[in-house]
Amino acid sequence: MNPKSLFLVPLTGILVACGPASVIRSSGAQAQAGEARSAENAVCPLTQPPSPAFVPPDPWPAKPPPGGGQAGLFWVGQAGLWTALPADGRWPQLAHGDKFWWWSQWFDVKQDETPDLHLVATRLDGPAATVELTEATNAYHPSFEWAMLAGVELPSPGCWQIVANYKGEQLTVVIDVAAE
Numbered sequence: 001m002n003p004k005s006l007f008l009v010p011l012t013g014i015l016v017a018c019g020p021a022s023v024i025r026s027s028g029a030q031a032q033a034g035e036a037r038s039a040e041n042a043v044c045p046l047t048q049p050p051s052p053a054f055v056p057p058d059p060w061p062a063k064p065p066p067g068g069g070q071a072g073l074f075w076v077g078q079a080g081l082w083t084a085l086p087a088d089g090r091w092p093q094l095a096h097g098d099k100f101w102w103w104s105q106w107f108d109v110k111q112d113e114t115p116d117l118h119l120v121a122t123r124l125d126g127p128a129a130t131v132e133l134t135e136a137t138n139a140y141h142p143s144f145e146w147a148m149l150a151g152v153e154l155p156s157p158g159c160w161q162i163v164a165n166y167k168g169e170q171l172t173v174v175i176d177v178a179a180e
Contacts, residue, residue: 043125043159044089044124044125044159044174044176045124045159045174046089046174046175046176047076047085047089047173047174047175049074049076049087050074050075050076053074053075054074054075054076054077054078054082055075056075056079056082056103056105057079057105059145060103060144060145061143061144061145063075064084064144065141065143065144072086072087072088073085073086073087074087076171076173077103077171078169078171079104079105080104080105080106080166080167080168080169081102081103081104081164081165081166081167081169081170081171082102082103082104082171083100083101083102083103083164083171083173084101085173085175086175089175089176090175090176090177090178091175091176091177091178092157092177092178092179092180094152094153094154094160094175094177095153095154095155095156095157095177095179095180096153097151097152097153098151098152098153099149099150099151099152100119100149100150100151100152100162101139101144101147101148101149102117102136102147102148102149102150102164102166103144103145103146103147103148104148104166104167104169106166106167106169107138107146107147107148107166109138109140109146112138113137113138114135114136114137114138115136115137115138115148115166116136116166116167117133117136117148117150117164117165117166118132118133118134118164118165118166119131119132119133119134119150119152119162119163119164119165120132120133120162120163121133121152121154121160121161121162121163122160122161122163123154123156123158123159123160123161124158124159124160124161124174125158125159126156126158128154128155128156128158129155131152131153131154131155133150133151133152135150136148136149136150137149137150148166154177156177157177157178157179158176158177159174159175159176159177160174160175160176160177161173161174162174162175
């Protein structure tokens with residue numbers, strides 16, 4: 001797996017057990033970029049930041065910590081299952097392998113070191129094998145508390161829908177795994 005990740009945190013600060021969205025734009029150049037992004041969304045229906053914004057329950061932070069060189073991140077989901085996505089909807093690193101972080105108010109690392117997180121990734125804009133992941137681990141960092149962690153490597157760039165399930169909670173997101 002490539003060392004780049006969605007959340008870049010000092011290795012000394014991590015304890016690991018077990019081994020786009022549209023943005024309001026004000027200038028002409030920014031407006032053109034927004035229009036281009038809207039046209040892309042018609043082809044790839046990217047997950048948009050929720051309005052109002054999803055705020056996880058305590059003790060998790062109200063906003064995702066910055067990282068991975070992404071153009072900002074936003075939380076999406078509900079208290080039973082949520083994740084952080086890049087605001088521009090693009091996550092090219094998933095075609096090379098990256099860490100995909102998930103949270104749940106029901107996740108207790110003391111009772112479930114290897115959470116029963118199930119992910120199914122399906123390419124929406126072209127042929128590719130469906131990817132199914134049933135193995136996850138856990139990770140901790142003071143900036144985002146305990147989380148479920150899955151290593152994801154998608155077979156090709158494209159528009160991908162990822163459906164996550166954990167303890168009866170389901171969350172569907174769509175991201176652009178753009179070619180680098």
